[in-house]
Structures are given as structure tokens and as C-alpha cells.
Amino acid sequence: MISPHLIDMKEQHTFEVHKILSSTEYVMYCNICNESRRKEFLYGRYAIKKNLADQSDSFKGELSGITVEYGSLRFPIIKDQLVEVGLSHSKRYVLSVVYSKDNIVGIDMETIRLDVPIEEMLSGSEKELMSGYESPARFAYMFFSCKEALGKAFKMGLLADYAIYEISSIRPESMFGTEVFRIQFKHFPFLVGYSFMKSEQEICSLVVPQKIEVQEVLKVLIDT
Template sequence: MPDHIAVEKFELQRAGGLFPAAIAVVNEPLAVLIEMRHSFLHADELVSFDKLKMPKVQQSYLLGRYAAKKALGALMNNIKLTDAKISSGIFQQPVLYLAGGGNIQVSIAHTHEMGVAIVFPEGHPMGVDAETVDNQQSETIKEVLTPGELEKLHLVHSDATQSLTLLWTMKEALSKVLKTGLMTPFHLYEIESAEQKDGIVICNFVNFPQYKALSWISANHAWSIVLPRKSMLDMEVIKKLYLR
């Protein structure tokens, strides 16, 4: 994983054509993000940020929005990052507003140290999630898995903790696509199959066969992108995010 930021623009291939998208991964300390916030936050976002008092909340807010704005800048040339505003929908999902920006939307995830965001056309829904690999969290994650998923842990990753964390990110990313968040029982997001391909695990879902997850481990983090099952994403794009 890069020390500061990695940004990749890519195209999603489908039988009906190509869909442009972009993803950004950010690793910046809070002091740096605060110093540069005026270069990427919208005026309304600056007001929202000033109301945040806890450093962890401040860092999460800035990591997510910086990643989102950098991804947006890669997708759309010649835009001013501060013209774009990300607000929260009624289910706390991020909603992107940009005058003349069309129907571009965003999915955001963050941990204490990393932020990731993916921007995409509204007509091609996607979701992203990231979690720190933590042994102490593995037992909690195991409680939300189905018996079938527990039997497939070894197919996701040879390390149980990493496998559990990857499964969690898949479910989170799918919930973001569906805009349900944590309000829907996680067993409904059960995976049906898992296969490894060049260090990336590809999973399909039992109840949502129209989607798939692309997941990987990097920098002690589990990462997942959920996208329509028949869409093709060049795996080299993902590799550039963590092999750079």
C-alpha cells in the first residue's frame, strides 16, 4: 500500500458497453489532512468538519472525503475538488453533488489510518469497504457468518482472521450497494462461492446473484469492491493499489 495515496481510473466492461470509474486509497495523518482540508473540502463540508471535536471522527471524515475527491478528480478532468460536496442520505450513505457532474456517485470506507473511495456512474452501482485485520475482532465477525460460510473460510484465505475480515468487508460493501447498511441481518449477504485469482478472492452471493465481490489483503487491511456480477474489472487496477 502506498505511503500516502494511490489513485486509479479504470473502465468496467460489459456486453452493453464500457462504464468509467475511479478508485483512491489514502493514508495520511490527521495533521496533514487538517492542513490541506481547504484544498478539497466544499464550503459546506468545512462547516461540517468544524463541528467535529473528536480526532478519530475528524480523521475518518477527512480520509473519506479526500479519497473521494481524488477519485473524482481522476474520473472527471478539469474539475475543482472544492466544488464537489458529499452529503449523507437518509440511511447515512454518501451522496455526491457536483454542478454539471451528471449522475456520478460515490462509495466510501475508512479505518483509523486508511481511507478508500470509489466513484462510478449511478447506472452501474458499486460499493467498497475496508477493515483493519484484528484478531480480537475475529470472534465477533464469526458470529454473523452462516454455517456455510464457516465451511468456506479456507477458500477465502488460508489465515482464519484474514478470511473472516475479508468476509466482513464483502458484506459491508454489498450493504452499501443496496443502501441498507447494518439494518439488514448479515446472513442475507451470505456468500455462495469463493475462488482465488492472482491474490484476489472473487465471491458470489446466495441471495444477490447479480453481484460479486473482489477482495484482497494489503497493509494489514482487508479490502472489498462489490460490483455487478457480469461486469469485468481489470485485476491490474487492484494490484496497482497495493503493489505500488
């Protein structure tokens, strides 16, 4: 089971904080001084909890009855449950995923920033992979996003030696009217990444095992 839930923060949403956050989360929320970070925190908790409530009868009721905690490396967890959760933010979107504990799933949303030369982080072979495409900045961010998703799949982010995340191939495919890039990893051949432009400046990436069928997951992400 893999269930994504995507929220566009540019759309109008009316959230009642006390109905979304548990008492523990509310203290954390109040201690965030930056208004943008507070909004991300609230939207992120809502995205995870709404996803959980839609997928499991055990989470019915007020969302505030669920507490999203942090693992040792700051990844989101729901204690004592048979599901894993993932979360990612960009400037525009909040993306959550709920999946069974027997699976490996990583997600990422990125906003392209032309003032940040992310392509400098690519290896020589990765630069060659994207040399035949227009907009190097877009592909550099796409690679970066897939690497972030890979790191989140292992619940370590980009804390390992950056070379371990190296991308070995990229192939465009047409899915649901959108160009989706299928990405392979040099050191993790049993995993595959999917990356596409969600909007003009926003990239969405998903990493799963090769054997997992993700057509419906990608359809939800593309159509939402």
C-alpha cells in the same frame, strides 16, 4: 466507469482544510470532537473530490467548490451529477470510488482486530467454506468486508437481515502478484465480490456486477 482512489493515512500528507472542504463541510468538520474522526472526515472528502476532479472536467478548480452530502442512510452523494460515489475507512486507509449511475459498486476497507471474534457472525456453511484455509480470523473479516461492500452497493450497509448477505462460494485467484479471493453471494448471484489483503492487517473488498471487467480497478487498488 469505475474509478478508485486509495490513500494511506500513515504516509505524510499536507492538506489545507479550506481548500478541500466547502463551507457546509467545514461546519461539520469543526463539530467533530474526536481527532481521529476529524482526520477520517477530511481524508475521506479529499479522496472523493480528488477522484471526481481527476475523472471529470466539470469538477476542475478548488476542491472546496464540491460538497459531499449524505443520503437518507448516511451514504455519500454528489447532488445533480451523473456519477455515484462511495467511501470506506479502515485504521490505515481511506478508499473512495466514483462510478457511473448505471452501475452497481460497493467498496470496503477493514482492519483485522483479533480481539473482536467476527467469526461468530458467520453461518455454518460459511465456516465450512473457510475451513480449508489458515487464519480463520482473516477469512472471517474478509467475509465481513465483502458483506459490507455488498450492503454499500445497495446503499443500505448491513441494515437488512444479516442472513441476506450470506456468501456461497470463495475462490482464490492470482492477480498482479497478489492472492485475490473471488466471492459469490447466495442471494445475489448477479454480483461478485473481490477481496484481498492490502497489508498484513488491512483487507480491501470490491463488489460489482458479474459482467463488469474489473482487472484495471483491482490493479490500481493492489498497486497503489
